Amino acid sequence: MARKESAAVPVKDSKVMVIGGASLVGSATVEELLSRGATQVVIYDNLSFDGEANIAHLKGDPRVKVVQGDILKLHQLLAATEGLDGIVHLAAFMTLNFDRDPWGGIDVNIRGLQNVLEACRANRVKKLVFASSNAVYGYGHGVKGDLVEDTPFHAAGAPPAAILYGASKIMGEQLCRDAHRKHGQDYVVLRYSTVYGERQHYRAANALYIVETHDAIKRGERPKVIGDGSETKHFVYVGDLARANCMALEAPATDVAVNTSGPAPVTTLELVTLVAELTGRPDLKAELVQPDPTKVRLTSGGAFTIVHKAAKDAIGWEPQVDMREGLRRLLAWRDASLTNAG
């Protein structure tokens, strides 16, 4: 393929579709695209889970179009992608869902992405941003220290669902590379670390530490930490990812995969303590419990940092919201939601 000079797709005056647009990251990304002046933002989503509630506040905007569609149906994708400038593809099974339904996970995470790539090619969509994950480094023994973009995938010692999820993201990244090599498809892969923020749900294994701690404290109970509390989690605030998605579209970069993680990792004990403090109950100290071997929880056991320097170099992105501020926003949203519901 002849190389173009730049793969930049400015969001202003563009038409962009967000697949999985009614999700936690999707709804925040739609907001960010609108604030950057997109002329149309298509939310493509099967509207499972909390989808309707997540986008209720966006439906009044005349630039927003909602398509209830399935990425496993190529004809639906072909119809929805006509005339688009860019796509942010977020739809996926995460680890807990993969555990319940491996068929579904493989179909959505791999064949679904292949369908998106077919639709991009057929309708000449200039650029794709694909949401991958730091799960491409695995959750097995040996995941520690600085995780950079060429860190290998550690599988040994991890539960099948976690490995399947990580491997499905590895395959997704390679299908993007293959489409670039064979058809010149421009793309950027963002390897998200664990997301948290407003509209947080209960479906992400790592973020359960936040919502379950908050729930326990609301009930006046001590929050639980699995293991000795020294295990590392590296979160990223949802608004920072929404910016990363837009910056990946707008950057000249193509054919690259970069980490998008928050400012710094926390240990599970630090995280739970911080949630208790922000909830006004620093007296409710964490209780250390043994892991339940029948449940899938991502216990790497290691201490690691997901390095995001390459994202700065490739798309100019850095995280802006630290854990304390991000948690404050998440908890405020939860309190307001509970108040509204009550």
Place this chain on the structure above:
Amino acid sequence: MARKESAAVPVKDSKVMVIGGASLVGSATVEELLSRGATQVVIYDNLSFDGEANIAHLKGDPRVKVVQGDILKLHQLLAATEGLDGIVHLAAFMTLNFDRDPWGGIDVNIRGLQNVLEACRANRVKKLVFASSNAVYGYGHGVKGDLVEDTPFHAAGAPPAAILYGASKIMGEQLCRDAHRKHGQDYVVLRYSTVYGERQHYRAANALYIVETHDAIKRGERPKVIGDGSETKHFVYVGDLARANCMALEAPATDVAVNTSGPAPVTTLELVTLVAELTGRPDLKAELVQPDPTKVRLTSGGAFTIVHKAAKDAIGWEPQVDMREGLRRLLAWRDASLTNAG
């Protein structure tokens, strides 16, 4: 699930199906199963490639049944797996085919295996032997030294097709683990290194060094080596793998993945020199050439050894045929085939 005392499936007096049974490894495995006294051996194969020729010598045996079937069609698998004691599952897209058709590779290597697992469960097939690959360690930077069963997957620096193939085998292994955990399915995963032997074809990237060298020497040309010749390949003789497949069925072991590699690695220069010597033209010295960047060749660049100690511990297997003897058999078979064809 309640744990059984042993997952052994003795081949004698058993019914075993070999999926991909008309392949290089498949045809040798069928021979080994017959020699161990199986009452029926079902060859399940789509009979693409050289399938018919590979099994022509087996069709006269009344214990052999050939089913032309597709592993993507679950109803065909369900019909073929009734009453079986064990399955050896070999059918897969390898790296070169994955490069030409990623859709096909993902479907066959992942969804195909899922279908096999569904059929095992539905028809209570006691044990599955699944052919994985040392590709689960990747072909990227950093693949060097001893490759053991918990070595991570190195993707950075490898072509997409090689990573897709390796990741598809990682997923396959995890689907086996998941079926064991959820339904008690007994299985053994064998991580084959590069296979060679009688009925060698042109579809395996690494084994091309043998057949292309042999062809060049027959034409009186110097054989070519890509790079400086120091790159390591670790082959395994097809007859040794046929034994490994049977021993994996017969061993009490279950829920385990082990390397099955030959006695020792060779460098590409040693390999090509050995082929020239065995062909009676030691005077035709290897010519070193630069890699063609448009072609997929698996150039890890590293020097590695695939350690097979765990296979000895789990299923009692060790390789018996060294490279010189295995190559002698392969070249004798090629010479006889060419003579017959001429």
